[in-house]
Amino acid sequence: METFKRYLMFQGMMFVFGIVGPIFLILYFASQPDPTMRWAYWIGLFVTAADILIALVLTETSTPKRNSDD
Structure with a gap:
């Protein structure tokens, strides 16, 4: 679940910084x-x-x- 939260954080950050793509689609x-x-x-697109x-790469x-040695 921690990985999914990290992904959502990165995805939200990418849509804030990269809002141009969704704006062009709209x-x-x-x-x-x-x-x-x-x-x-x-x-x-x-x-x-x-x-x-x-x-995904940042996550x-x-x-x-x-x-695996533990």
């Missing part, structure tokens, strides 16, 4: 169907996916390793 879905807005979808992957690297 902008894309809130606008009228317009082919020139397709860039907002793809950039928003990539930034949001990167935020999630970065939070993995900050988890204390347990020795």
Whole structure:
């Protein structure tokens, strides 16, 4: 459960610092169907996916390793 709490902390931090991705996705879905807005979808998708992957990597690297020798 501690790892999940750590992940939620990192994920929240990534969405605060990386709010651009979700903003682009909201902008894309809130606008009228317009082919020139397709860039907002793809950039928003990539930034949001990167935020999630970065939070997962930070969680993995900050988890204390347990020795199997104990």
